[in-house]
Amino acid sequence: MNTDLAIETHNLGRIYTIRNRRERRVRREIVALQDVNLQIPRGELFGLLGPNGAGKTTLIKILTTLLAPTSGWARVAGYDVVREPQKIRPRINMVSGGESSGYGLLTVRENLWMFAQFYGLPSREANRRIEELLRRIGLEDRIHTKSSDLSTGLRQKMNIVRGFLTDPEILFLDEPTLGLDVNAARDVRRFVREWLDVHPDRTVLLTTHYMVEADELCDRVAIINQGQVLACDSPENLKRRLERDALFEIEITSPNGLTGAILEAIPGVRRALLTETNGGARLDLTLVADSALPDVISVLTERSVRVRHLTKREPTLEDVFVELVGKPMAEAEKREDEDEP
Numbered sequence: 001m002n003t004d005l006a007i008e009t010h011n012l013g014r015i016y017t018i019r020n021r022r023e024r025r026v027r028r029e030i031v032a033l034q035d036v037n038l039q040i041p042r043g044e045l046f047g048l049l050g051p052n053g054a055g056k057t058t059l060i061k062i063l064t065t066l067l068a069p070t071s072g073w074a075r076v077a078g079y080d081v082v083r084e085p086q087k088i089r090p091r092i093n094m095v096s097g098g099e100s101s102g103y104g105l106l107t108v109r110e111n112l113w114m115f116a117q118f119y120g121l122p123s124r125e126a127n128r129r130i131e132e133l134l135r136r137i138g139l140e141d142r143i144h145t146k147s148s149d150l151s152t153g154l155r156q157k158m159n160i161v162r163g164f165l166t167d168p169e170i171l172f173l174d175e176p177t178l179g180l181d182v183n184a185a186r187d188v189r190r191f192v193r194e195w196l197d198v199h200p201d202r203t204v205l206l207t208t209h210y211m212v213e214a215d216e217l218c219d220r221v222a223i224i225n226q227g228q229v230l231a232c233d234s235p236e237n238l239k240r241r242l243e244r245d246a247l248f249e250i251e252i253t254s255p256n257g258l259t260g261a262i263l264e265a266i267p268g269v270r271r272a273l274l275t276e277t278n279g280g281a282r283l284d285l286t287l288v289a290d291s292a293l294p295d296v297i298s299v300l301t302e303r304s305v306r307v308r309h310l311t312k313r314e315p316t317l318e319d320v321f322v323e324l325v326g327k328p329m330a331e332a333e334k335r336e337d338e339d340e341p
């Protein structure tokens with residue numbers, strides 16, 4: 001057992017079995033996680049990036065001992081999630097985005113104070129932490145506001161503070177900025193980062209389907225799709241795989257029957273994604289080298305497609321996802337919807 005690891009999983013899997021209610025016969029099996037192997041050292045801010053239905057929440061539920069795996073094993077803070085959940089629970093905390101927890105009639109302070117009591121925190125220490133954390137996340141002026149009177153974003157900030165209040169060894173944040181506006185999301189990210197700066201031995205595992213969040217915030221990111229971890233590395237290293245490619249974003253007028261497949265038939269074009277926009281389309285091109293660009297422009301010209309704007313850009317985690325999955329994350333999400341019964 002490696003005690004420097006906050007989280008370790010070995011061939012972790014989870015299958016959900018959907019049974020026919022009357023006959024109790026298995027109607028369908030959903031593989032939510034498959035052979036997940038992660039080693040997350042203490043002190044790391046680790047991100048799980050993946051589309052809807054990728055298995056992120058399932059993994060968090062297993063690691064927080066709320067759900068049993070159906071194969072493999074997982075250790076959190078050195079303890080086995082199935083055999084020693086009571087050792088794990090006091091050491092961790094979890095916050096999910098979009099949750100409407102809290103008692104609306106109580107103020108922000110009262111809500112947090114009550115929660116601190118559940119964890120047996122001395123009252124004075126609880127109050128000290130509440131004030132400090134509210135100040136850090138920019139909510140101190142709402143300390144006496146009833147939580148039912150808070151906007152979604154402010155309530156989410158209160159929930160985030162709740163997660164940090166017990167000073168957990170390992171904190172699980174499931175989509176912490178889901179539905180937040182840009183400023184609130186930025187406040188939450190800064191808060192998480194600063195908390196880890198002050199508590200370097202603490203570990204945070206967060207899930208997100210925001211590429212930018214994973215990129216800017218996380219030390220390392222696991223890209224997960226359909227229950228499988230496809231890549232796991234620092235954002236820089238993940239993007240470095242694509243450095244040899246030349247990436248262009250081209251805004252064009254109406255595509256006039258042009259498709260990605262037509263462009264991908266041109267030598268030197270590794271990938272061409274066409275997205276309809278208001279009154280035109282955007283073309284995301286991955287070329288083996290800049291020198292392939294003139295051939296693409298010729299094909300556009302043959303079809304009377306005009307270029308409105310052309311930029312060469314640096315790789316993003318979205319490109320990494322496309323490289324691994326073969327389609328953008330938004331499309332990977334659509335497929336999942338179609339799968340639903």
Ligand SMILES: Nc1ncnc2c1ncn2[C@@H]1O[C@H](COP(=O)(O)OP(=O)(O)OP(=O)(O)O)[C@@H](O)[C@H]1O
Binds near residue numbers: 031
């Ligand atoms: N209780 C359940 N019973 C049956 N299937 C489930 C259950 N919970 C999740 N699933 C299925 O398992 C897969 C993974 O779901 P999960 O909620 O872990 O994904 P996620 O990455 O958290 O997605 P999202 O971004 O939408 O939160 C999906 O196909 C989902 O439909």
Ligand SMILES: [Mg+2]
Binds near residue numbers: 056058174
């Ligand atoms: Mg989820």
